[in-house]
Amino acid sequence: MADKELTFAEVSEHNTKKDLYLVVHDKVYDCSSFVDEHPGGEEVLLDVGGQDSTEAFEDVGHSDEARELLDGMYVGKLKRMPGDPAPNTHSSSSSSSSGASSGSGLGLGLYAFLLLGGAVAYGAYQYLQNASAAENQQ
Numbered sequence: 001m002a003d004k005e006l007t008f009a010e011v012s013e014h015n016t017k018k019d020l021y022l023v024v025h026d027k028v029y030d031c032s033s034f035v036d037e038h039p040g041g042e043e044v045l046l047d048v049g050g051q052d053s054t055e056a057f058e059d060v061g062h063s064d065e066a067r068e069l070l071d072g073m074y075v076g077k078l079k080r081m082p083g084d085p086a087p088n089t090h091s092s093s094s095s096s097s098s099g100a101s102s103g104s105g106l107g108l109g110l111y112a113f114l115l116l117g118g119a120v121a122y123g124a125y126q127y128l129q130n131a132s133a134a135e136n137q138q
């Protein structure tokens with residue numbers, strides 16, 4: 001059986017406590033019955049009601065149990081239309097981009113460290129040259 005497909009516009013109409021759809025990883029979930037039971041509180045779910053909550057969901061680092069709960073609330077696939085907000089898969093892109101940025105951060109740090117080390121070595125060299133020149137003058 002083909003999955004039901006919902007557009008973002010359709011999902012965004014379900015944004016009240018009694019009728020609450022969330023999008024996680026391009027799948028639509030009906031969380032209305034779960035709002036009161038959510039261990040993280042109803043407020044956070046209502047905040048992302050009718051929206052793509054992939055980022056919020058993944059940022060918390062929900063357990064496998066939480067993911068299984070999601071399966072039980074599955075409504076259908078999100079059908080992206082031109083002009084819809086871009087896929088909000090922050091967690092996967094951020095882990096790769098944060099990996100990249102921390103890599104470049106390390107690269108920059110290393111660069112700064114080498115520059116600083118070079119400057120200190122040069123200063124020490126100059127100091128020793130001056131000291132030995134002064135010694136020779138005596």
Ligand code: HEM
Pocket residue numbers: 022029031034038039040041044045048053056057060061062063064065066067069070
């Ligand atoms: C409909 C999707 C969601 C389901 C099924 C769900 C389910 C759960 C479950 C089962 C827990 C208990 C801990 C765990 O098993 O990981 C939990 C905790 C939590 N959830 Fe969600 N959650 C959903 C969406 C969200 C969203 C969108 C947020 C937004 C920030 C959120 C924030 C939290 C927080 C902060 C906790 C930790 C609560 C604590 O440990 O005190 N959840 N959630």
